[in-house]
Amino acid sequence: MTTLQQDNQYYIDNQDKLAKEYAGKYIVIKDKSLQGVYDTEIDAYQEAKEKFELGTFLIKPCVPKSQNETQVFHTRAFF
């Protein structure tokens, strides 16, 4: 599992707990811990890239698990 995958798993494992406090915000996760909470994604990006190397952190729109959504592509996109 890559570091980003581990951070993603941290978010999934703690999603509902985080959403109780930060629903509707954008959160920065790195090293399996919460590093910052922001009102907008671009703010989260601008601040996180000053503190950490790009590509080493995740920015998540914080929502409860019940609002998780799979991105669906009906036509031209494929894996």
Add this chain to the structure above:
Amino acid sequence: MTVSPLTIKHGGLTNVIKSEAAISIPFLEGDPAPEIKKYTAVWDTGAMSTVITQKIVDDLKLKQIDMVPASSATTSGTAPVYLVNLMLPSNVTITGVRVIQMNVQGSDILIGMDIITLGDFSITNHEGKTCMSFRIPSSHEIDYVKDAQIAALPRHMRRHLPKGSK
């Protein structure tokens, strides 16, 4: 807010709506502009989000900011997410767009419903010529049922309709 429109007219009927679109790493107004590259985009109402290919990730050296579950017509999986600025031919820059990296058939960008729902989007085929038009922000509703009802009214009644409903 100024309305920024974009219209693409075809000489005949088309089943793929394409335009140019440019991508850069995210930056705010006033920041020094980074490298901006132009690509061909397909406008896709069947795509929930905007998609870019690995080629764009490599060209602009984008760095992943998230991963999300995604599902195509044939398979499901986890797809990487990048943050970019998207520039449309109508001189509209959309700052901080979350885009998903997947393979795309026939172009490098799919403009998905996340962008299309920022404004008004129409496709008409009058006289066998496809015309796509898009504007940001949304300015009014298009309703062909209402248009037909108004057209069916006697002329003297149409004259008394409120401005904008004729």
